[in-house]
Structures are given as structure tokens and as C-alpha cells.
Amino acid sequence: MKNLSLSKLLSFIGLLLLVQACKSSESGIIAYDPPGRTTETKPLDPHHLRTIGIAETGVWASNEFVASRMNDFYRVEDNLYRVTIAPENAPINWSSWYSFKLWSDTPQTIRLELAYENGYHRYIPKLSTDRIHWTALDTTEFVHDREAGTALLTLDVTPEPIYVSAQEHITSEDVYAWADSLTTLPFVEQSVIGQSHRGRDLVKLVVNATGNPDAPVIVVMGRQHPPEIPGAMAMETFVNTFTSDEPEAMAFRSRYQMIVYPLINPDGVDGGHWRHNFGGVDLNRDWKAFNQPETRAVADDLIGYQERGVFMLYSLDFHSTIYDVYYTSNKDIPTNLPGLTDRWLAGINAILPDYEIREEPSGVVSPVSKNFMYHTFFNNGVTYEVGDATPRPLIRDVARAAAISMIREVMKLDAPELMSNPDWYNADWSSRQ
Ligand SMILES: [Zn+2]
Incomplete structure (x- = not known):
């Protein structure tokens, strides 16, 4: 020293x-x-x-x-x-x-x-x-x-x-245009769940061909942190794979639904922010206190599903950091579908054997979206981090493999909706370290 x-x-x-x-x-x-x-x-x-x-x-x-x-x-x-x-x-x-x-x-x-x-x-x-x-x-x-x-x-x-x-531009206009383009598909519906500090729409996409609004769900979140463009690229490819006409995606849609909150911080994105929303706050630290309208709107919407007993298959929140990494939860933490994260990551590896998967598990206490999902639905989840400088074609390849692997794993499940257990819900956060 x-x-x-x-x-x-x-x-x-x-x-x-x-x-x-x-x-x-x-x-x-x-x-x-x-x-x-x-x-x-x-x-x-x-x-x-x-x-x-x-x-x-x-x-x-x-x-x-x-x-x-x-x-x-x-x-x-x-x-x-x-x-x-x-x-x-x-x-x-x-x-x-x-x-x-x-x-x-x-x-x-x-x-x-x-x-x-x-x-x-x-x-x-x-x-x-x-x-x-x-x-x-x-x-x-x-x-x-x-x-x-x-x-x-x-x-x-x-x-x-x-x-x-610093990175390519994906502004709110770009995300809204992408969301609009998906709604031309008969099984995609778009709605507005609330407004940001500055009155921009917080949009939600529902991908569902089951005819059942309470079908088991995969939740996708994006753009809490404005500069994290590689994460936005991965999210788009991930969702596009689920809405594609590939047979595996069609099979998924006949049984399950996907809910996407693609742009949780539109003000920060359009304001060229480093990290915070227009309230000057890191939204991915507000998933316990809910002081900000953006986190509140998403949480309120999700709690509606929880109250109806909808089964949560998995949740993914897309971000970017200095390297590709999956922030998951410690393996000894009980979840509704034990081992799903391990099987999903192994499936990515089977599709892309040369791609080195980095996983960093941690606890479920901090006030990030992944942990809110866990404490609300008891599900496995990931903070899906893409490297700042990861080659853009690789981002797409990995995100597509991640989508296909997720589809394959959840299609192997036997009637997960019957496994729902209300006792898991509403537990005190501090009781699940
Ligand atoms: Zn982030």
C-alpha cells in the first residue's frame, strides 16, 4: 500500500x-x-x-x-x-x-x-x-x-x-415502436400500467395464446438502468424468440404466458441518465420501499397476479455490467421449482458449448427486482447482465439460447399451476435470508 x-x-x-x-x-x-x-x-x-x-x-x-x-x-x-x-x-x-x-x-x-x-x-x-x-x-x-x-x-x-x-441508442421511442410492432401479432397485447415521474407511459406486453389470463407466467423486465444498452438488446432478442413462429415458442404459448415490462425507467433513458429515474433514485433499490412511481406501478401490476394465485415460472431482469454474468440466488434458498436455474443454464451451455457461462448467486435480501419477485411468488429468477463490450452478435446468440433453453425446461414441467402454495406468499422478507 x-x-x-x-x-x-x-x-x-x-x-x-x-x-x-x-x-x-x-x-x-x-x-x-x-x-x-x-x-x-x-x-x-x-x-x-x-x-x-x-x-x-x-x-x-x-x-x-x-x-x-x-x-x-x-x-x-x-x-x-x-x-x-x-x-x-x-x-x-x-x-x-x-x-x-x-x-x-x-x-x-x-x-x-x-x-x-x-x-x-x-x-x-x-x-x-x-x-x-x-x-x-x-x-x-x-x-x-x-x-x-x-x-x-x-x-x-x-x-x-x-x-x-457511450453506447448505441435505444430510446423510449425505439422501445415503444418495438412494443407496437409486437402487438400486430394476434397473441400479444399491450397496455399501460402507469406513468413515470414525467408522465411517460409505463408499458406492459402480454404474450398469451392460451385463452387463460391466469396461465403460469414468465416475467421479463428491462431498462431500470438507462445506459445498459447491451441488456436491452438481450431482452429484445429473448422476447422476440418467445413471440417467433418457431415450433418450441408456439408450444410455449399454447400453455404459458409471458409478461414484459420493457422500459421501467423511460425518463432516465430519454434524459441521458447514468442510472437514476427522474426522482434521482436507483430504481433497482426501490423494490422494498416503493417510493418511486415506476417501481410501484410494476409491483402493483404483479401483485394482482399474485392475488389471483397465478403461478410464476421464472423472472428475468435485464441489465449490463463489465462482463456477462447471471446474478442468481443461493442454491440453498427454497423455491417453487427447485433447480430450474441450474437446468436452464445447463441448457444454454448445451446450445452454445463454447460460451462460458458465469453465474454469481447471492442472497435474496437486497431490494432489487429479482428479490421482490422471489418474496412475492417464491420463484427462481435472474438478474441477466450483459457485458458493456460483449460483441453484439454474441449478445443475440446467447439471449436466443437463453430463451430456447427456458422454453425447453418449463415445457418439461408437469402442471406447475397445481403446485401453487399460498403459504409461500406474503412472508416477511427478513425470514428468508
Ligand atoms: Zn443495471
Whole structure:
């Protein structure tokens, strides 16, 4: 420790924080959730949408578009510029989303530093001219200064704006459009279960061809954490596999239903937030207190199923962190379908033998959605984490294998709806450590 400079120590702590990116604080090396922090609504720091031009050089930067984040832009010296990036409020988990566009009156090459407040550089920069097609910078095309927590990019700027972003964009408009496209299928229904802080619709999709609204359910959740785009990609493929015309998917739909809450934090997504909702709160810490309208709406909807005795087969909440990992629950915790998680993961492995599955089980005490599901329905569940930089085709392949394996496992079950046991419900959380 003696030779470790303070900045190196801070970087090391930052790395530990990052490793814990999406994880609950109960089992980690270091807890990033500040002690005593509650999920009551907190003020957001301002993020002004504006276009900033440098008169002497004719270089421009703007954040005037959906899901942007750029707090300031200025020229440091010569061809060196700096963008500063700050979260919606702090303290906050280190999920340092940025997104802005640049252009220049005349073509020129600039150096651009990304500097962060209350965080460090995390995401490999992606470039786009249309916010649809993105190209990740090669690691040789920028310098990530891990000690300073900054990144230095060399960019060619022209009169045509180029978007620079932490990840690809999947905005609320994109998710709503995807949901609308699914409702053209005769067995998919869409409804609105509530509104976000800013009045955006919290949508729900029901995939059900059984004719029975109380058929056993798989629940899918997405986008509690805005920057976690790889998780959103996985969720879309996972759900699309269940709605496909593959025979196994059709067999599933004739017996079971799937319920999808694809966009739990629409305000954070469109506001370019690092992690929180418009109430300044990490929604995936609010599944006990329910101080936020988004978590409350989803929980209220699900409790309706619980009150009708609907059997919960499995629940999946899609996220992203530094590597692919399935956060599951400890194996000694009793559930309604013992061993289902193990069989499901083994099934993924059988489909993709070269893909290395990483599973990290923990307890069911922390106030995350997976544990709310467990305490409400007694089911197995997973926080499905996709790596920030996992190759996009692999994300799709794994999500598809995950869907097929899940279908195969639940189709082997013998009348799970008859196994429902009301005594499991409404138990005190603390009694199930
Ligand atoms: Zn997350």
C-alpha cells in the first residue's frame, strides 16, 4: 500500500465499484450504495440542452437531442477540446453515460478529452452519423487514462455532425415502436400500467395464446438502468424468440404466458441518465420501499397476479455490467421449482458449448427486482447482465439460447399451476435470508 499513490488507490476503488456495477450490496467486496441512502425522491442536477460553438476554430458541440449527456464543451488549447460529463445527481454508481454531437465549419482533426464529474470513463466511444448505425472506436483510436479516469479521442470533424456516445441508442421511442410492432401479432397485447415521474407511459406486453389470463407466467423486465444498452438488446432478442413462429415458442404459448415490462425507467433513458429515474433514485433499490412511481406501478401490476394465485415460472431482469454474468440466488434458498436455474443454464451451455457461462448467486435480501419477485411468488429468477463490450452478435446468440433453453425446461414441467402454495406468499422478507 505504501507505494500506491492516492490517485491509483482511487482508481482501484473505482474498479471495485465498477465490478459491483449492477450487483446488490449484500455480497460484494465493497458496497457502492451509500450507507443510509433511501429511495425517496431527490433533486436532479441541471442538464442544459444547448449548442456550443468555438468562434476561433469553428468547432461545435451539441446535446440537443434525446438521450444526450454533455454538461460543457470548451477549447483547452490548439486542437485540444474538452467535454465534461456529469451524472443526473450524486452519489451515483459509476455508469458514466455520455452522448453528444460534434461538427466543424471546415474539416479538421481535433483531440477531444472526455472528463467526468462524480465518475470515471467507462464505455468505449461509439460514433454515428444517424444514431442508428454505430461504430465502436478501436482501442487504438483513443487513450483511456485509467489513473485520471478520462479518455482522449482523436476525431475528424466536418460540417456533417457526428454523434459520440457511450453506447448505441435505444430510446423510449425505439422501445415503444418495438412494443407496437409486437402487438400486430394476434397473441400479444399491450397496455399501460402507469406513468413515470414525467408522465411517460409505463408499458406492459402480454404474450398469451392460451385463452387463460391466469396461465403460469414468465416475467421479463428491462431498462431500470438507462445506459445498459447491451441488456436491452438481450431482452429484445429473448422476447422476440418467445413471440417467433418457431415450433418450441408456439408450444410455449399454447400453455404459458409471458409478461414484459420493457422500459421501467423511460425518463432516465430519454434524459441521458447514468442510472437514476427522474426522482434521482436507483430504481433497482426501490423494490422494498416503493417510493418511486415506476417501481410501484410494476409491483402493483404483479401483485394482482399474485392475488389471483397465478403461478410464476421464472423472472428475468435485464441489465449490463463489465462482463456477462447471471446474478442468481443461493442454491440453498427454497423455491417453487427447485433447480430450474441450474437446468436452464445447463441448457444454454448445451446450445452454445463454447460460451462460458458465469453465474454469481447471492442472497435474496437486497431490494432489487429479482428479490421482490422471489418474496412475492417464491420463484427462481435472474438478474441477466450483459457485458458493456460483449460483441453484439454474441449478445443475440446467447439471449436466443437463453430463451430456447427456458422454453425447453418449463415445457418439461408437469402442471406447475397445481403446485401453487399460498403459504409461500406474503412472508416477511427478513425470514428468508
Ligand atoms: Zn443495471
